[in-house]
Amino acid sequence: MKEQPTLVAEVNIQKLVLMALAFITIAIVSVAGVYYWQHADPYVQAVQAVRGDAVRGNAIFQMNCAGCHGTLATGKVGPSLRKVTSRRSQLSLIEQVTSGKTPPMPKFQASPSEMADLLSYLKTL
Known part of the structure; x- marks a missing residue:
């Protein structure tokens, strides 16, 4: 009878x-699916296909972002964007800018070239 409790424990x-193992497999498949979906987005692909210009990106930033993030991107109503590209991925930044999911930040519907320019500027901060 002593063997039965051991068998149940095993x-x-x-x-x-x-x-x-099932949980880990589901998590890996989910992460991979989200990653693939984000990279398959035609807008993201178009942004990544364009080489951005930081000077034009600065102009876009000053017109659309500086009111909340400050002219030097040090923060005002919105947070500081200094070194933001070391904290957030390019995909995350694109989603943040275009989604408007974090009020009071509005949606910014930039063309792919404008978004590439803005991302290039953010890399300089």
Whole structure:
């Protein structure tokens, strides 16, 4: 009879291991799916296909972003954008700028070349 509790414990451990493996597999597939979906977005592909110009990006920033982020991007109503490209990916920045999901930041519907210019400028901060 002593063998039966050991067998039950082993079965429970196997179930936990299988559940953990299933969870890890689902997480990896989900992350890969989101990554693929973001890179498959035609707008993102168009932005990445254009070489941005930081000077034009600065002009776009001054007209559309400086009111909240400050003329030197040090923050005002919106946060400082200094070294933002070291904290956020290009995809994340594109999503942030175009989505308007973080009020009071409005949606900014930039053309792919304007977005590439803005991203180039942000890299200089």
